[in-house]
Amino acid sequence: MPAEQHRQYLTPYETGNRNQTTTWAECIAFYERLAHDFPSVLRWQQIGTSDNGIPMHAGIVTADAQFDRQTLQRQRRPVFFNNNGIHPGEPEGIDACMALVRDFCTQPARLAALGETVFLFIPIYNVDGCLNRQSTSRANQLGPESSGFRGNARHLDLNRDFIKCDSLAAQVFNRFFTAWDPDVMVDTHTSNGADYAYTMTLIPTQPDKLGGGLGQFLRSRMLPAIYGGMDERGWPTCPYVNCVAETPDDGIADFLDSPRFSTGYAALHHTIGFMPETHMLKPYADRVSAMRTLVEVVLDFTVAHAAQIQELRRDARAGAAHQARWPLSWRSDTSRPNSFRFKGYEAVYTPSSIGNYQRLAYDRSQPWEKDIPYFDRFAEDVAVAAPKAYLVPQAWREAIERLEWNGVAMRRLEEDQVFDNARVYRIERVASRPAPYEGHMFHDEVTLVAHTEAVHARAGDVWISLDQPKARYIVETLEPQAHDSFFRWGFFNSVLEKKEGFSAYVFEDTASRMLQEEPALKAAFEAWKKSNPDKLSDPREVLGFIFAHGRRHAEPGWRRYPVAGLG
Structure with a gap:
C-alpha cells in the first residue's frame, strides 16, 4: 500500500523530466491534498500574506498527531524547521520538501523515525517571487527550465530582510520563527561562484559567532557528522566555496552570516542554522537529490541529539541573560587557518573575445584533489x-x-x-x-x-x-x-540631520562672540583650521563648523x- 500511495502522490517535479520545478499553485494544491488525506500526519495552515496579498503557508508534521504549538512546547518537543523558496530561482528545496513530506504521510516507518521531533516547514517563503516565473533571471544556473525570481513584490531580497523587515513576509517570518522557536533550521539555496566537483556545499551558522557550548557542539560534533553522513549517502559535501582569492586553489573562508541572513538571524535566537547551497552548474535532478539528502541528514542528527541541542540552547540563553561583555562584530581570523581536502577543476585563463582581458574558465577534464587553506575561525572585532x-x-x-x-x-x-x-x-x-x-x-x-x-x-x-x-x-x-x-x-x-540653519551675513558677528565665549569651541576651531586650510576661504564651511560645534545653538537631539x- 505505501508504494501505491507514493505513486498517487507524485510531485510535479517527479512527474516531469526532472528539469522542472513546481509552480506556486501546484505546490499549494499538493499540500492541501496531503493535509486532507493524512490529517493525523500533516497540519497545513496560512500564516500570513505577502506584500502582493498572496497567502503564505506553513506545515507541521508529527508522528503522534499532536499539532498544537503550546502543547508541543509544554512537552518540550524538539523542533526542526525547513525553510524553502526564499529565492524561488533556487527551488531545489521546494521540490525536495514536497517529496519528503509526502513520504512522511505514506511511509509509516519514515514518520515513526521522527520520534518526538516536530518537522516544521514553510514550502515557499517568497511567494511573490515564485509567481514571477521566468527562465532567464538566473544567468549562470543550469536549470530548471522555468522558476521564480529572487526579488519579492517590492523587489527586495528576503535573505537581507530578517532584521529590517521591510517586507510583510519578513514580518510574518519574525513572528512565526519566534512563536515556534526551532532548535535547528535548514534554509535551502543554490550557489553562484566557482566551478568544482561538489553538488552540495554548506553554510552553517558560524560556530565562533554562535559561541559557547552551542558553537563548540556545532563545530566538533554536528558538522563532522553531517559531512560524514553526506559522504555515506553518495553526496560528498564541502563548506561553501567562499574563495579568498579568485579561485578555490588559494583557499576558502567561512561565510560571515550576519543577522540580515537567515542563519545569522537564527543565531540571535540561539538556533543552529544551515544554508545548503547546491552547485548551480550541476544537473537540476542531482541538485534536488542532494538537497533532500542534506535535509534528511541534518534532520536525522537532530532527532538523535535533540536533548543535547535543547540543553545547549537553554545554557546559551541563560548565559546571555547575564553576559557582561557583548561582541558586536566579527572578522575572519586568518592567523589560524585550517585545511580542507578539496576536489576542484583546473583554472584556465585565455584571452577574452569581447574585451581586453584574460577570462577565467574551469577545465573539468583536469580535475584535482588537494588540501587547501580553510579559514574557519572568526575573532571579535568590536565588543x-x-x-x-x-x-x-x-x-x-x-x-x-x-x-x-x-x-x-x-x-x-x-x-x-x-x-x-x-x-x-x-x-x-x-x-x-x-x-x-x-x-x-x-x-x-x-x-x-x-x-x-x-x-x-x-x-x-x-x-x-x-x-x-x-x-x-x-x-x-x-x-x-x-x-x-x-x-x-x-x-x-x-x-543625523541638523534641523536649523543660519544666514551667513547675520551669523558672522554671532560666530565671533561664540569663539570668545566658548574656549572649547575656539580650541576645536583652531585645530579644524590647521587640518582644513583649503576650506578657510569658504564662509559656509567656516561658519558651518562654528554653528555645528558651538554650545549656543546646539540641538540636543542632533547626532545623539x-x-x-x-x-
Whole structure:
C-alpha cells in the first residue's frame, strides 16, 4: 500500500523530466491534498500574506498527531524547521520538501523515525517571487527550465530582510520563527561562484559567532557528522566555496552570516542554522537529490541529539541573560587557518573575445584533489560592556515593534522618570554605501563617543531588561556598531540631520562672540583650521563648523543616538 500511495502522490517535479520545478499553485494544491488525506500526519495552515496579498503557508508534521504549538512546547518537543523558496530561482528545496513530506504521510516507518521531533516547514517563503516565473533571471544556473525570481513584490531580497523587515513576509517570518522557536533550521539555496566537483556545499551558522557550548557542539560534533553522513549517502559535501582569492586553489573562508541572513538571524535566537547551497552548474535532478539528502541528514542528527541541542540552547540563553561583555562584530581570523581536502577543476585563463582581458574558465577534464587553506575561525572585532537594560523612547516605534515581533519582554513606563548616569552615544561619523542597498542607505562604518548623562524618560517609553532569553537579539539590534543593528539600517537616520540653519551675513558677528565665549569651541576651531586650510576661504564651511560645534545653538537631539543604556 505505501508504494501505491507514493505513486498517487507524485510531485510535479517527479512527474516531469526532472528539469522542472513546481509552480506556486501546484505546490499549494499538493499540500492541501496531503493535509486532507493524512490529517493525523500533516497540519497545513496560512500564516500570513505577502506584500502582493498572496497567502503564505506553513506545515507541521508529527508522528503522534499532536499539532498544537503550546502543547508541543509544554512537552518540550524538539523542533526542526525547513525553510524553502526564499529565492524561488533556487527551488531545489521546494521540490525536495514536497517529496519528503509526502513520504512522511505514506511511509509509516519514515514518520515513526521522527520520534518526538516536530518537522516544521514553510514550502515557499517568497511567494511573490515564485509567481514571477521566468527562465532567464538566473544567468549562470543550469536549470530548471522555468522558476521564480529572487526579488519579492517590492523587489527586495528576503535573505537581507530578517532584521529590517521591510517586507510583510519578513514580518510574518519574525513572528512565526519566534512563536515556534526551532532548535535547528535548514534554509535551502543554490550557489553562484566557482566551478568544482561538489553538488552540495554548506553554510552553517558560524560556530565562533554562535559561541559557547552551542558553537563548540556545532563545530566538533554536528558538522563532522553531517559531512560524514553526506559522504555515506553518495553526496560528498564541502563548506561553501567562499574563495579568498579568485579561485578555490588559494583557499576558502567561512561565510560571515550576519543577522540580515537567515542563519545569522537564527543565531540571535540561539538556533543552529544551515544554508545548503547546491552547485548551480550541476544537473537540476542531482541538485534536488542532494538537497533532500542534506535535509534528511541534518534532520536525522537532530532527532538523535535533540536533548543535547535543547540543553545547549537553554545554557546559551541563560548565559546571555547575564553576559557582561557583548561582541558586536566579527572578522575572519586568518592567523589560524585550517585545511580542507578539496576536489576542484583546473583554472584556465585565455584571452577574452569581447574585451581586453584574460577570462577565467574551469577545465573539468583536469580535475584535482588537494588540501587547501580553510579559514574557519572568526575573532571579535568590536565588543561592548553590556548595560543592565535599554531605554527606547516610544517615538521610535519601528524599532519597538520589531523587538515585539521577536518576543522581547519589555515594559512601558507608567510615569515620567529620570535615569541618572545613563550611557548615551554621540554619533561622530557614519560612512554609508554610495548606492541604496535593499531599499536603505546602509551605514558600513559607525564611529561613536559614549558618555553618561541624566536621561528624562516619558510615560510610555520602553524599558528593556537584558535579564531575559532574548538578550542577544536585543543587544545586536540596539547597539549601533553591531553588524546589522537597527541604526546601520537607517531606523534612526533623522537624528543625523541638523534641523536649523543660519544666514551667513547675520551669523558672522554671532560666530565671533561664540569663539570668545566658548574656549572649547575656539580650541576645536583652531585645530579644524590647521587640518582644513583649503576650506578657510569658504564662509559656509567656516561658519558651518562654528554653528555645528558651538554650545549656543546646539540641538540636543542632533547626532545623539536615542536609545540609552541603563545600569
